[in-house]
Amino acid sequence: MIRKSLVIIGGGPAGMAAALGAVKGGLAPQEILILERDKRLGGILNQCIHNGFGLHTFKEELTGPEYAARYEAQIEEKQIPYKLETMVMSIREGEEKEIIAMNGREGILEIYAKAVILAMGCRERPRGALNIPGYRPAGIYSAGTAQYYVNMEGKLPGKEVVILGSGDIGLIMARRMTLEGAKVKAVAELMPYSGGLKRNIVQCLQDFDIPLLLSHTVVDIKGKERVEGVTIAQVDEKSVPIPGTEEFYPCDTLLLSCGLIPENELSLGCGVEISPVTGGPVVNECLETSKSGIFACGNVLHVHDLVDYVSGEALEAGERAAEYVLSEEDSGPGGQELTVCGENGVRYTVPSTINMNRMKETQTIRFRVGREFQGVKVSVYLEDTLLRSIPKKTMAPGEMEKVILLKKDLEGKEIQRIRITIEEA
């Protein structure tokens, strides 16, 4: 049996930054334990060998492994304990949390902790959700799996490739496979716009003359043993394929890049409330879930596209978890509770509640919009009174947005709701 103040589940960028945040918040390093199921720390960054990470945090462009290494070095320097190849099986909530984990060296581990931080990341949407009829021949991979093969094992999954979905991972893989000598025939995107960054559309597709077929989808896969080709058709505004627009693309590989979903089996198992919009836990201003002392950050909370934002959010979660551990009171904070609501195009907000007694001088509210906007403003209302508007040239579902609230603006106000909404500029 192991007893710790704080257990962090997942050793990706979120888990590592959370641990550093907890030390910053006053916890002794040896009171913390990171549990990671992989052979190394770093999470998904290990396979993201392209550059573009860290511009916000380190003011230079790093590759995924380099970004992870910077954090790993800090974990080593502060001597924060971690266990690799250790899979967490379950969490039980309560005043003291019980974590059951397993590894090949020690067998089943029973760990008790005052606080837990969930940092399990996300996984790719499975292809079952894609609804493509026909056989399931070899040669169909999620873009992330293909990324693992190519970048970690040095194996090219195929020679002639079609990619379905134009999210960033799909775009990155189009370039990666092309550079390795494969022919990427097309990237098909169901929506009339790509969810990927402009930079990736230019540098991953246009640089190599790879066609991006917007409002298109794969309607048929040919091949019994191995993929021999796919049929792509145009779709109408309701995403229904338009008869007569089908075109056959011979290929031996189909990559699916159809979005990410937070990995929350463990959270569900211990009764944490999950938001139907983000697929991640509902949290308050401390990034604490509906279960006292269980915090969440990174992609397990809501899908991030920039790892810098993951690190920032996780640092906050770590500090708040340390505060929780070090505070003596166990009667809750008391005081005024405000609800944060996203309206008119704001799909969700993190956090969704703010307790005035625990609010710091500033509070970051992160959110995403549900569609593209041009020439608008983000307005913050306290009930029906406008607090502030921030003009925005463009907003897109692919970009995480934030507003920062000041405590002095909220103090002493008789309000229950803070509304964040998109308005015509």
Place this chain on the structure above:
Amino acid sequence: MEEKKELTCIGCPMGCQITVTLKDNMVTSVSGNTCKIGDTYAREEVTDPRRTVTSIMKVDGGELPVVSVKTKESIPKGLMFGVMEEIGAVKVNAPIAIGQILIENVAGTGVAVVATREIKEK
């Protein structure tokens, strides 16, 4: 001779469509951009487009069969495949330190290829 080139600015999510006019390979005008970033990007992109190449290199005796690498600086866009070919032809021995130079001057660009991760011995 006058020539027009169309490109998409990558400076921000606006993605302005920019038109660059060139006369005898000299930029005479840039239009369609909303801000200065777009102007600078467009001039560079039409006269000397450069990219950082990231890839992997085969490793002998390491904890992983490959090591991730990058060109230390950006290289001319047209040389991307030449750089890839040279990276693909080299095999290195573990251990490898992060930042270690694995090719001094890749494809005659004067730019080094460096490891982006540590590889321990198996």
